[in-house]
Amino acid sequence: MKLFFMILGFLTLGLGAVGVVLPILPTTPFLLVSAVCFAKSSRRLNDWFRGTKLYKDNLETWARGEGMTWRAKLRVMGTVTVLMVLGFWMMHSVPVGRICLAVVWVAHIVAFCCIVKTCPAEKGGRCCCHDDQ
Structure with missing residues (x-):
């Protein structure tokens, strides 16, 4: 195994x-x-x-429970958006598929913007979210 x-x-x-x-x-x-x-x-x-x-x-800051930097979030959201647009374009004759993709895309953006914590800045591989740094 x-x-x-x-x-x-x-x-x-x-x-x-x-x-x-x-x-x-x-x-x-x-x-x-x-x-x-x-x-x-x-x-x-x-x-x-x-x-x-x-x-x-x-992944490091996210794995520590500190969230992700905006740069990492934008990289992930951008990649998913490109993939969703590609799928949306390929489903030109499947309206239900397009609706599903649109809902998933919106949920993805909302999750990354509102649920996943954001570190305001990154310094030396650590988020600057805490006073002890």
């Missing part, structure tokens, strides 16, 4: 890395799956993954 999680972790890490460069692939969901897989496969891989720039730029 550990080998399965290790392989899946590297596969989703690769897709997440490609997603940083290509706006059509979402980075954060792939990195979340990678984090879970590496945590289940080996402590060493988990520690390595948590030290990568991808993790630190996209």
Whole structure:
């Protein structure tokens, strides 16, 4: 089972890395799956993954419960918006599909703007949400 999680972790890490460069692939969901897989496969891989720039730029503050920076939120919302627009365009003859996509897109934007906490600034890999920094 550990080998399965290790392989899946590297596969989703690769897709997440490609997603940083290509706006059509979402980075954060792939990195979340990678984090879970590496945590289940080996402590060493988990520690390595948590030290990568991808993790630190996209998930570290969220995983600590501090929220996400606006930059990370905009990156995720932008990627999802591009994918939703592509799907919306491809469903030109399926009005119900377009309505579903529109509802999911609006829910996504509302969730990221109103539910996921926002760190006002980032300094040294940590959100500046607390007075102790």
